Amino acid sequence: MLLAICTISLLGISSQSVAQPSTNTPVPGSIKQSYGDSTKQTPISLSTPQNILTPNDTSAVQQTKKETDWVTIVVSLLSLAVSSVVAYTSSFRQANIQLCFGRNIILFPVTKIDATTSSVTIAGVGFNLPITFYNWSPQGGTIQRIRLVVSKQNHGDFYDMTWTTFVKIGSAGNFEDDNLAQPIAVKGLSSINQVIRFDWITELGGKIFDLQAGNYELRIYGWTKNTEKPSLKYQNSFTLKDEDYQTFKDSVAANLSRAIWVSLDENEKPNQLVSRNTIDRLYSE
Numbered sequence: 001m002l003l004a005i006c007t008i009s010l011l012g013i014s015s016q017s018v019a020q021p022s023t024n025t026p027v028p029g030s031i032k033q034s035y036g037d038s039t040k041q042t043p044i045s046l047s048t049p050q051n052i053l054t055p056n057d058t059s060a061v062q063q064t065k066k067e068t069d070w071v072t073i074v075v076s077l078l079s080l081a082v083s084s085v086v087a088y089t090s091s092f093r094q095a096n097i098q099l100c101f102g103r104n105i106i107l108f109p110v111t112k113i114d115a116t117t118s119s120v121t122i123a124g125v126g127f128n129l130p131i132t133f134y135n136w137s138p139q140g141g142t143i144q145r146i147r148l149v150v151s152k153q154n155h156g157d158f159y160d161m162t163w164t165t166f167v168k169i170g171s172a173g174n175f176e177d178d179n180l181a182q183p184i185a186v187k188g189l190s191s192i193n194q195v196i197r198f199d200w201i202t203e204l205g206g207k208i209f210d211l212q213a214g215n216y217e218l219r220i221y222g223w224t225k226n227t228e229k230p231s232l233k234y235q236n237s238f239t240l241k242d243e244d245y246q247t248f249k250d251s252v253a254a255n256l257s258r259a260i261w262v263s264l265d266e267n268e269k270p271n272q273l274v275s276r277n278t279i280d281r282l283y284s285e
Helices: 002-019 055-092 242-253 276-283
Strands: 097-101 104-113 120-135 141-143 145-152 159-169 175-180 184-186 190-201 214-223 232-240 260-263
Touching: 097 214, 097 232, 104 190, 104 242, 120 145, 120 184, 145 190, 175 190, 184 190, 232 260, 242 260
Parallel strands: none
Antiparallel strands: 097 120, 104 120, 104 260, 120 190, 141 184, 145 159, 145 214, 159 175, 159 190, 214 232
């Protein structure tokens, strides 16, 4: 902002300099000198001063000055444009919230406890998804709502789920509900991390989630304003291995809500004990 003020002041000075009329100083022709009471005047011949400008020289100087003033104006305008762009990007640019996933998606059977008999049954499938929301604009914004869409790869049916709760990892290492899902405020030039839970309950969705081993498509849609269409879109995929699917089936049979961690990054590897040659092959350029 200070740069813009200085630029405007410089523009004003340059404009006055261009608009100011030029004045020509007459060149003296001869100089006469008298001595005492003598009536005889003897003309004295003076040598021509070195820095007296002729009319042509004066015109050239004025032309050079005008060109210099115009260059100053152009530079000032460019400085004003640059300072305006800097002021907009640093203070006035609207929020531009984006999102990205964590390294894993956590799926688990959703249990339901009967209030009368206290019996536990499996009601559907739940997903915990770590998401980072980031905003590199100086202005803050809000995530109004988030939806998760999951589908078996090359399949026509999509399971479209709304967010239910924010979760956290408890002291025992298990996921615990932290709060109901609600709009998330993202400050300017900042980021925020949330683990968001999505549930597919048979009673609400009208159909059982047909979970099988194989490849799945994963989509996230987010709204930063109360509009019909989402403003945020992110897509990924994951593979449910046979052993993970068997673990899920065993949990359902035992009416347990056991978490299954599935990698969202094909380059993500579990902890492993390997040889020196394997390390060099994996990570050396």
